[in-house]
Amino acid sequence: MDILTDIFGNLANIDPKQVIMWIIGGVLIFLAIKKEMEPTLLLPMGFGAILVNLPIPDPAVTGEVSGVRAVIDFLFEIGIDSHELFPLILFIGIGAMIDFEPVLTNPKLMIFGAAAQFGIFFTLCLSSMFGFELKDAASIAIIGAADGPTSIFVANMLNSNYTAAIMVAAYSYMALVPIVQPPIIKLCTTKKERLIRMNYTGKKVSKLTKILFPIVVTIIVGMVAPDATALIGFLMFGNLIRECGVLNSLSETAQNVLANLITIFLGFTIASKMVAEDFLKLETLLIMGLGLVAFVVDTFGGIMIAKIMNLFTKNKINPMIGAAGISAFPMSARVVHKMGLAEDNQNFLLMHSIGVNVSGQVASVIAGGLILTLVGNALIK
Template sequence: MLQALIDFYTSTGFYGINIGSILMMIVACIFLYLAIVKGFEPLLLVPISFGMLLTNLPFAGMMAEPLMEVKEHLSDTGVMHYVVHTAEPGGLLYYLFQGDHLGIFPPLIFMGVGAMTDFGPLIANPKSLLLGAAAQFGIFVTFLGAIASGLFTAQEAASIGIIGGADGPTAIFLSSKLAPHLMGPIAVAAYSYMALVPIIQPPIMTALTSEKERKIKMSQLRMVTKKEKVIFPIVVTIIVSLIVPPAATLIGMLMLGNLFRECGVVGRLEDTAKNALINIITIFLGVTVGATATAEAFLKVETLAILALGVVAFGIGTGSGVLLAKVMNKMSKTPINPLLGSAGVSAVPMAARVSQVVGQKADPSNFLLMHAMGPNVAGVIGSAVSAGVLLSLFG
């Protein structure tokens, strides 16, 4: 009886628990608190943090790989055959994670984002493309910083740098191609910083702008025709894919989703892409990204360096967008609020909302949201193009 009790105890998670798994479960609970109680992007943080919790439960085997066996079989003709079969199936999250590992989920997310995105503000104000491009500056500065640290290869540094675009799917897509072993920390860092946009960006924005600049009111955007909106995704797909072929997967899916939205003849496809499909993929992507956050993968120097470099990349991207907007304001005949530059990162629509909130703190009658959506959606395109450039150079 005693031996049976001992055997039962050694099969429980209490027997296998250690300091590392306890720390990671505490981190997961902190993320859950931020998502549920503080409301920090719960659609991202709830599945990510719960996946983190599941993967650190001892003996649960949620990310366990399948155990394969090879058996010999002698045929009637005397020929030896080798048969591979599954001795033990892998964990549920291991199979779902293949959508991340194979680069399937990120393009599908982009399709849903495209179906939800109105590129009208960008079409109405093409100068927004410059702000979206400027915000990608953090990617390349951080890439150089990661190389200089001596801790990472060029492929690893490129995957870390893309965190500066504040685009989780793009970070997963690029790291799955260049540095699969770092996908976990990179993905968690990218999605965590996306969720923390309302905390990270405002201090940078206020430090780089004066109150007078934050009070600048923008003139109303022109009306964009349906023909322009239909032509835009087709033209962008062709041009970007010809210039940077590796970006075709992300840009193509983004623009396909947008074409569903704007063409007006595939309402069911648009509805599926922006509702059911993106919600399902968000659950799978979030939980499996969190499931990569094991104690073994996270509690080491390289991971801390990735988290530090990621926030630096995000900060530089935000700052460079604001600084370019300040320059454009000085040179433009029509006033440009520098706060729009911070929206050039790819966190849609969070970064645009932050521009609106910070602008209204300076002047409650100031409405910047629609203007900020221009650089915000330009940032989505910019991060995909940046990923394509890095993939071309180091893939």
């Protein structure tokens, strides 16, 4: 009997809440494998959620946090908590992946990227009305950036109490872009608008422009939104490696090996915050709902600015491309392109929507920086 107690004694430490977290972890793994929804992140997060919710001897009794929890906590401490290292390094990889040429040929597309950040600020107001502290409301709102590293960066900088729920919501909705956006786009546009064809001039952009673009953007954003300097700096550094033409090996490493390596650790590290007692709260459900609102209003904002521009321009814009400004790169651009083809199989919107999409990437970083600055100022007052 004593032998059984020795072997299975730990079973007595199982909490029903932990079992719920195993199920949530299982669902994330299912979505990653079966539905292929952001598998690079949802799979490590799902497995990590199970791992950190296994019953461990009470630290109050043993005097120390058990092995696996200690390791994952350490990863969080060095990778996210100290100086947001993981999301920033991941941004080098993302920067190296992005080709800004479509937006450099038609810079006006950046307006849509700006407009599609409206959901962030709308959700800030809504979250605040639901009684969240300003720092938490701002962290929840940044889910609307549709950009994982930016969400992690801002939520951590603001020391939000809901970091895990925010990260899960951010990545889940990014994966759900092909499901969330089409009904909103259809609701906000008429068939006639969806049929608008847009010519792509295919102008060549000089190498000098491609090299100077990341440097100029870093300087501008760094001066206006200093809190976003790290994010935009790492993103644009990655892009400079890509465009300079003499660091192809580094560019490939940043796009593949570096990004993959950090992604593995990032998903696992985020899971350290998915401990049952912190995660299983009604606020988590509310945050998931508010995140959805942010995505919906972002989409709405991008479409509406296109409609407004159509009132004043001769060459009409297909308002659907405005929806790609939410920055979930490149899913959102693909969604718009597919919707365009579904309406008219000769209507190719990909280059326009990619242009808007990469603008959204830059705009979401600026929005993150402005949120940090403005909310930081408000908190000081």
